[in-house]
Amino acid sequence: MYDAIVVGGGFFGCSLALMLARGGARVRLLERSSDLLTRASLNNQARVHHGYHYPRSVLTGLRSRVNYPRFTEDFSACIESGFRHYYAVAARQSHVTARQFETFCRRIESPLQRAPVAVRRWFNPALVEQVYEVEEVAFDALKLRAALQSRLQTAKVEVSLSAEVSRVVTAGVELATGELLLAPRVFNCTYSGLNQLLSRSGAEPIALRHELAELCIVEVPPELKSAGVTVMCGPFFSLMPFPSLQAHSLSHVRYTPHCAWEDSAAATGVAAAPRPSRFEHMRMDALRYLPALGQLRHLQSIWETKTVLPSSEQNDSRPILFRPSAVLPGLVSVMGGKLDNVYDLPAELERL
Amino acid sequence: MILSALFVSVVCRLRDQAALVEPLIAELSSVLGDHYENYEIVLVDDGSVDGTAAKIKELLSRFECVRLLRLSRKFGVDVALTAGLESAIGDYVVTLTPGMDPPALIPEMIALAQRDNAAVHGLAARPSRPLLHRVGARLFHWACVRLLDLPLQPGATHFRVLSRQAVNAISEIKDNYRYLRALTPYIGYATRTFPYQPLPSTPKPESLLEAVDTAIALVVSNSSRPLRFVSWLAVLASALNMAYIGYVFLVNVFKHSVAEGWTTLSVQNAGMFFLLFLILAVVTEYVGRILNETRERPLYYIAEEANSSVLIPGRDRRNVVTDSQ
Numbered sequence A: 001m002y003d004a005i006v007v008g009g010g011f012f013g014c015s016l017a018l019m020l021a022r023g024g025a026r027v028r029l030l031e032r033s034s035d036l037l038t039r040a041s042l043n044n045q046a047r048v049h050h051g052y053h054y055p056r057s058v059l060t061g062l063r064s065r066v067n068y069p070r071f072t073e074d075f076s077a078c079i080e081s082g083f084r085h086y087y088a089v090a091a092r093q094s095h096v097t098a099r100q101f102e103t104f105c106r107r108i109e110s111p112l113q114r115a116p117v118a119v120r121r122w123f124n125p126a127l128v129e130q131v132y133e134v135e136e137v138a139f140d141a142l143k144l145r146a147a148l149q150s151r152l153q154t155a156k157v158e159v160s161l162s163a164e165v166s167r168v169v170t171a172g173v174e175l176a177t178g179e180l181l182l183a184p185r186v187f188n189c190t191y192s193g194l195n196q197l198l199s200r201s202g203a204e205p206i207a208l209r210h211e212l213a214e215l216c217i218v219e220v221p222p223e224l225k226s227a228g229v230t231v232m233c234g235p236f237f238s239l240m241p242f243p244s245l246q247a248h249s250l251s252h253v254r255y256t257p258h259c260a261w262e263d264s265a266a267a268t269g270v271a272a273a274p275r276p277s278r279f280e281h282m283r284m285d286a287l288r289y290l291p292a293l294g295q296l297r298h299l300q301s302i303w304e305t306k307t308v309l310p311s312s313e314q315n316d317s318r319p320i321l322f323r324p325s326a327v328l329p330g331l332v333s334v335m336g337g338k339l340d341n342v343y344d345l346p347a348e349l350e351r352l
Numbered sequence B: 001m002i003l004s005a006l007f008v009s010v011v012c013r014l015r016d017q018a019a020l021v022e023p024l025i026a027e028l029s030s031v032l033g034d035h036y037e038n039y040e041i042v043l044v045d046d047g048s049v050d051g052t053a054a055k056i057k058e059l060l061s062r063f064e065c066v067r068l069l070r071l072s073r074k075f076g077v078d079v080a081l082t083a084g085l086e087s088a089i090g091d092y093v094v095t096l097t098p099g100m101d102p103p104a105l106i107p108e109m110i111a112l113a114q115r116d117n118a119a120v121h122g123l124a125a126r127p128s129r130p131l132l133h134r135v136g137a138r139l140f141h142w143a144c145v146r147l148l149d150l151p152l153q154p155g156a157t158h159f160r161v162l163s164r165q166a167v168n169a170i171s172e173i174k175d176n177y178r179y180l181r182a183l184t185p186y187i188g189y190a191t192r193t194f195p196y197q198p199l200p201s202t203p204k205p206e207s208l209l210e211a212v213d214t215a216i217a218l219v220v221s222n223s224s225r226p227l228r229f230v231s232w233l234a235v236l237a238s239a240l241n242m243a244y245i246g247y248v249f250l251v252n253v254f255k256h257s258v259a260e261g262w263t264t265l266s267v268q269n270a271g272m273f274f275l276l277f278l279i280l281a282v283v284t285e286y287v288g289r290i291l292n293e294t295r296e297r298p299l300y301y302i303a304e305e306a307n308s309s310v311l312i313p314g315r316d317r318r319n320v321v322t323d324s325q
């Protein structure tokens, strides 16, 4: 008998288990894979959001700005800060202009300065209105995994790997092996699998939108080795250091999502069919803005399901989802659109 | 057939052509898919009001590699194509007029562009036009080439192939008035012409009045020669005036009864006013143009972008599994 069971050993499941255990609860964490943080928490852009990325949602920007120092302090050993991060505002088709972006950063009080001339020369002035240097670091997901593992151990959370939950029952869960574990509270932290678990448990689904995302892992030319570049704000690209593989990740708002679907009763889950890579598309477009990219080498592609709340599509906000089930008492579904959202969790837990 | 590794973008401008959308996409997809590993079809909706954009969006789930750029209102062919050019990512970008330019010719044109490392311009066999229109067009082209230093090609259409280099050069031109027909020669680079027979469904050519309007705008935004002519005209006018002053002076000296002179006076007056207004007209055109350029307004506004390959379960079930591992 546990006080709480957490399903899903991603960043959110681990963090939630920690919070509960530190509050004195006896917690069991169940993860389907053979290790923690193997899915979205590993396969992402590794950006510790500092607000810059959300010029169209002041609230999300502001929350990121507030949570940023907490995250970087909390996980200081997992931070990769040996690079400079540049945000470029596109001249055409951008949802914000350079002036609006400056105003936005001033409003949320995120530090911003114009990039030095040498850096601006990397860019094509016909397509890029302005380039800024910002303070925004990346995280190393493998180090994050190690840090969480040791914290979970210290907090005496019982972690089970290769433990798939097949459904949630009243005051407990049933594992794929048929084993039954009991706890008055069950947290569903399975991200792209949220609705699968809910539907198998007979609970009401949540409106979620999924995208099959392709992240290209690349080797950049030497002069860009210690740089990250994000082009704002529309169908543009992002080139971020990817610390866990000692390379960069290239993603593109237009080309990274290969397909999108909404959970319905008929189908949930991932489009698993292997697809041809869109690296060439991303490279061709990125080169137009950043001719300095020159010879970009494609090392591999990482495929992951990205899950977003349909409500946040319009304004680009990334709120946290925290939803107690109306059908199964004690079951709560938790999903964060980005890692630093985790600091918005304790307040919600208290309200339970 | 081995697919070429080239990345080809095709840009089309659509204006109230909902009926044309589906056959266009279907034909482009089959031609491009048969020849190139990577391609994209960029459809620019120039503020259509007949549901063209909605029709395209509907087709996005059936056809791959299609992108829709919807402009916020009508901006005209050249600006719409520019919006497409500035968003296209291919090694080669093809622009074409739907319903007029046969997509089947694209591979041939691209092969030519590649072989000669040049931009390729389609030259259409012109449909018959009224005599006045034909003569006017001839005269205009003669004037452009001989007097205005604008190397326009008679019969040149929007069917062209531009290399990435040429597209980049065009996106750097910031003029708000743009006529791709004049810009493409302007940026230099080698060019080749490609004569072809337009499709029978070719839209009607513009009327004489529209053609004259386009011609004036085209000349004013691409040549400063008329201003130079006006300067010479002004010099001539002042010289004539000087001569007239001399004449008046001489008359005064040698004639004692100066009662005549009404004729010369009015002729001189009328002549000078004629020149003055001519000069004013040309200068006004240019001042207007300068005004618009210095305002630095964006060339166009894109209201939305939409892409194909949105997967909807149920309609395309084979890509969905119920397990995420």
Ligand SMILES: Cc1cc2nc3c(=O)[nH]c(=O)nc-3n(C[C@H](O)[C@H](O)[C@H](O)COP(=O)(O)OP(=O)(O)OC[C@H]3O[C@@H](n4cnc5c(N)ncnc54)[C@H](O)[C@@H]3O)c2cc1C
Pocket: A007, A008, A009, A010, A011, A012, A013, A014, A030, A031, A032, A033, A036, A037, A038, A039, A040, A041, A042, A043, A044, A045, A046, A047, A048, A049, A163, A164, A165, A166, A189, A190, A191, A192, A193, A197, A213, A215, A304, A305, A306, A307, A334, A335, A336, A337, A338, A339, A340
């Ligand atoms: C392409 C991409 C880029 C991103 N970029 C960023 C970024 O730059 N910065 C940022 O902050 N955020 C980013 N995000 C978002 C971020 O990755 C997620 O918000 C975060 O990882 C979610 O963590 P999680 O623990 O909820 O999900 P996950 O890490 O996916 O964890 C869910 C876990 O549940 C397990 N599971 C599923 N079903 C079961 C079951 N039935 N039984 C047991 N276990 C189960 C899975 O194995 C998995 O380990 C990105 C996401 C994607 C996809």
